[in-house]
Amino acid sequence: MKYLPLLWAGLFRRKARTILTLLSVVVAFLLFGLLQAVQIAFESGADTADAKRLLTTARYSIIEPLPMAYVRRIETVPGVVGVAYAAWFGAKYQNESNAFALFAVDPARYLDMYPEFTVAPAHRDAFVAGRTGALAGRRLADRYGWTVGQKLPINSEIHPRSDGSMTWEFDLVGFIDAEDPAVRGNTDIVLINAKYFDEARQFGKGRTGWYIERIADPAEARAVAAEIDRLFANSPDETKTQPEKEFAIGFAKQIGDIGAMVTRILIAVFFTILILTGNTMAQSIRERIPELAILKTLGFSDAKVTLLVLAEAVLLLLLGGGLGMAAATAVMPMVNGSTGGRFPPLFVEADTWARAAAVVLGLALAIGLPPALRARRLRIVDALAGHR
Amino acid sequence: MGRALGPVVRITLINLLTLPQRLGTALVVVVGIAGVVGVLVSVLAMAEGFRHTLGSTGRSNRVIMLRSGSDAELSSGIPREQAALLASLPGIARDPAGRPLASAELVVMVDLPRMGEIHPNNVPFRGVQPAAFAIRDELAIVEGRPFARGVREVIVGRKASQQYAGLGVGSRIAFRDSDWTVVGIFESGGDVHESEIWSDAEVAASAFRRLGYQSLTATLADASEAGFTGLAALVKRDPRFAISVLREPEYYAKQAQVLSWLIEVLGYTVAAFMAVGATFGALNCMYTAIASRQVEIATLRAIGFGGLPVVVSVMIEALLLALIGGAVGGALAWVYCDGATLSTLNFNTFSQVAFAFRVTPTLLAQGLAWALLIGMVGGLLPAIRAARLPVTVALRTQ
Numbered sequence: 186m187k188y189l190p191l192l193w194a195g196l197f198r199r200k201a202r203t204i205l206t207l208l209s210v211v212v213a214f215l216l217f218g219l220l221q222a223v224q225i226a227f228e229s230g231a232d233t234a235d236a237k238r239l240l241t242t243a244r245y246s247i248i249e250p251l252p253m254a255y256v257r258r259i260e261t262v263p264g265v266v267g268v269a270y271a272a273w274f275g276a277k278y279q280n281e282s283n284a285f286a287l288f289a290v291d292p293a294r295y296l297d298m299y300p301e302f303t304v305a306p307a308h309r310d311a312f313v314a315g316r317t318g319a320l321a322g323r324r325l326a327d328r329y330g331w332t333v334g335q336k337l338p339i340n341s342e343i344h345p346r347s348d349g350s351m352t353w354e355f356d357l358v359g360f361i362d363a364e365d366p367a368v369r370g371n372t373d374i375v376l377i378n379a380k381y382f383d384e385a386r387q388f389g390k391g392r393t394g395w396y397i398e399r400i401a402d403p404a405e406a407r408a409v410a411a412e413i414d415r416l417f418a419n420s421p422d423e424t425k426t427q428p429e430k431e432f433a434i435g436f437a438k439q440i441g442d443i444g445a446m447v448t449r450i451l452i453a454v455f456f457t458i459l460i461l462t463g464n465t466m467a468q469s470i471r472e473r474i475p476e477l478a479i480l481k482t483l484g485f486s487d488a489k490v491t492l493l494v495l496a497e498a499v500l501l502l503l504l505g506g507g508l509g510m511a512a513a514t515a516v517m518p519m520v521n522g523s524t525g526g527r528f529p530p531l532f533v534e535a536d537t538w539a540r541a542a543a544v545v546l547g548l549a550l551a552i553g554l555p556p557a558l559r560a561r562r563l564r565i566v567d568a569l570a571g572h573r
Numbered sequence: 574m575g576r577a578l579g580p581v582v583r584i585t586l587i588n589l590l591t592l593p594q595r596l597g598t599a600l601v602v603v604v605g606i607a608g609v610v611g612v613l614v615s616v617l618a619m620a621e622g623f624r625h626t627l628g629s630t631g632r633s634n635r636v637i638m639l640r641s642g643s644d645a646e647l648s649s650g651i652p653r654e655q656a657a658l659l660a661s662l663p664g665i666a667r668d669p670a671g672r673p674l675a676s677a678e679l680v681v682m683v684d685l686p687r688m689g690e691i692h693p694n695n696v697p698f699r700g701v702q703p704a705a706f707a708i709r710d711e712l713a714i715v716e717g718r719p720f721a722r723g724v725r726e727v728i729v730g731r732k733a734s735q736q737y738a739g740l741g742v743g744s745r746i747a748f749r750d751s752d753w754t755v756v757g758i759f760e761s762g763g764d765v766h767e768s769e770i771w772s773d774a775e776v777a778a779s780a781f782r783r784l785g786y787q788s789l790t791a792t793l794a795d796a797s798e799a800g801f802t803g804l805a806a807l808v809k810r811d812p813r814f815a816i817s818v819l820r821e822p823e824y825y826a827k828q829a830q831v832l833s834w835l836i837e838v839l840g841y842t843v844a845a846f847m848a849v850g851a852t853f854g855a856l857n858c859m860y861t862a863i864a865s866r867q868v869e870i871a872t873l874r875a876i877g878f879g880g881l882p883v884v885v886s887v888m889i890e891a892l893l894l895a896l897i898g899g900a901v902g903g904a905l906a907w908v909y910c911d912g913a914t915l916s917t918l919n920f921n922t923f924s925q926v927a928f929a930f931r932v933t934p935t936l937l938a939q940g941l942a943w944a945l946l947i948g949m950v951g952g953l954l955p956a957i958r959a960a961r962l963p964v965t966v967a968l969r970t971q
């Protein structure tokens with residue numbers, strides 16, 4: 186610690202150069218923080234998955250509907266402690282299609298299935314009791330300026346009402362929110378009552394989209410899932426049941442390997458930083474060879490001089506990485522604001538900080554070691570004489 | 574003019590001739606800018622490839638009909654009896670035998686894993702009527718044969734057969750309670766249909782237990798605007814239908830919107846950040862380059878060279894390095910990405926679409942423009958500083 190002023194003096198010996206280098210490191214880590222957040226957002230389903238939840242879809246495609254009557258039969262499977270279901274509505278609001286997800290659900294079953302959603306008791310009661318009630322995610326409601334008590338006119342892309350009209354109207358009776366920012370991304374939904382939806386729609390009656398099961402013991406997940414699928418094997422509507430996390434990972438994979446793409450971009454970024462900073466560092470040490478020789482003359486051991494040079498690289502990367510990650514954290518609310526909630530919320534996780542620290546350390550070693558070893562080999566006489 | 578240029582050319586030459594001595598710093602500029610351009614071009618090539626695939630789908634003399642209010646085939650539905658009525662409308666072309674050039678089609682999703690993976694993907698499965706092949710004359714069977722009518726046989730798009738496992742000619746695939754045989758591979762100019770699996774509509778309807786169709790594709794009898802609006806108005810006026818009529822290119826361009834916007838935003842954001850970082854790097858290197866030549870530059874000015882030639886020579890050096898960096902980055906993107914295929918979930922259609930990276934000349938030019946911009950910003954400040962440093966001060970140091 187007592188060498189910090191010395192390190193600082195060495196680092197900022199040429200202010201402009203160090204500041205420019207520092208800024209490029211800051212930018213690299215800012216990008217690192219943002220891209221990691223994007224990757225996490227795409228795979229967030231897997232992070233917020235509950236190990237005690239299973240998901241049942243039609244066996245050959247997730248878009249095929251399943252009979253609503255399955256709910257009673259799934260309930261009989263040992264190990265299943267709760268069953269909920271949901272159907273995709275294909276919401277279009279103000280001509281924006283796919284702007285948000287709207288599910289037709291059994292209110293009590295669905296809300297019980299997702300205890301991580303917070304719904305005020307009065308809102309919940311109104312939703313459970315009413316036929317035409319709807320709950321909306323808080324973020325979503327803020328985006329469109331919805332208030333409790335108003336009518337929500339929403340078109341369906343898929344389901345006409347029995348009179349052929351595609352326009353539906355629901356009463357907004359409450360909001361869904363979540364404490365955990367990662368879960369909040371999953372609340373960008375509107376829920377409606379499946380009973381009303383099923384009565385009023387023209388076709389597809391008696392069917393729902395998928396089932397969600399709560400199980401008693403996560404260790405039994407596979408056995409319970411197999412048992413559910415066995416119930417419906419060789420029926421016209423076979424099922425595929427898997428743990429929620431597995432489903433989420435599979436769905437993220439449909440989009441493609443986001444992780445691999447982000448990794449490739451970051452490799453390009455950090456390779457560039459490595460070359461850039463490495464060159465600056467080497468140059469800086471080259472210029473200071475006489476000074477290093479003086480340090481050695483004063484009695485600094487070879488090891489100490491080596492460590493000093495290495496520490497300088499660590500300090501530079503630590504400063505840049507820290508500032509960059511702090512900047513990424515700071516701009517996140519702005520980024521989330523500008524996407525208007527159309528994208529899941531981005532945030533810098535503790536895990537991302539840990540990874541950034543690992544990258545800082547790796548880069549510092551790669552950048553600092555060559556000049557540090559050079560400083561170690563330095564012979565005082567040669568260095569002072571100006572032989573480099 | 575020649576006299577004015579003389580000093581500039583001479584100093585620039587001196588600059589460039591000493592460049593090999595400063596190879597280290599010069600390389601840093603080149604690598605930094607190559608990184609920016611490489612990432613920019615490859616990400617945009619992805620957006621370009623995706624847009625090209627959807628943009629090259631469909632012809633303006635063809636229309637697609639969907640239920641009003643549906644933006645994509647998957648959410649649309651056309652009852653059987655209506656499909657027959659729509660096909661026989663007067664605005665639709667007929668073949669020499671007098672049959673309408675219209676194909677009512679059903680689209681379902683089937684789960685298939687990508688090559689070497691296990692996770693299922695929403696691969697579109699399209700049941701088509703016999704007229705489909707006369708309507709889409711860009712489609713050609715390149716391997717095997719067409720499917721026979723009334724049998725569980727499929728033909729597979731070239732890109733689908735490359736992306737997903739088990740779609741070679743002769744292989745069997747199981748969906749629902751039915752087994753299908755792949756009998757052929759087709760190409761259709763790299764458009765979106767190459768990501769699909771096709772079969773006979775009637776067979777597909779019974780296997781997937783569908784009562785209706787998703788869409789109807791037809792050739793216009795009169796491809797002019799009048800012919801199109803005539804047909805659209807006819808459908809709109811008819812109280813039996815709640816159907817919207819779109820020209821094919823219009824429909825498919827809409828399907829590309831969300832995803833290509835997303836990829837572009839990602840590409841430009843990442844490249845902008847990297848460009849800022851690379852600009853700092855370039856600034857650093859050019860300052861260093863000038864610092865190491867401070868005495869030389871001061872000497873030149875002492876013997877009568879003006880400030881402008883010095884500025885210009887430094888700028889030329891920076892731009893040249895940037896240009897090399899840009900070219901390297903573009904070349905890397907072209908070598909590694911161009912033509913590579915990938916598939917992703919199109920949010921508009923909720924189905925997989927396979928496409929190839931397209932590194933176009935426009936993208937390469939755009940990459941070079943970014944490189945030059947970085948070079949310009951990175952070179953200008955150091956150049957001005959070199960020209961403005963008082964000669965006496967510059968000569969006294971060192």
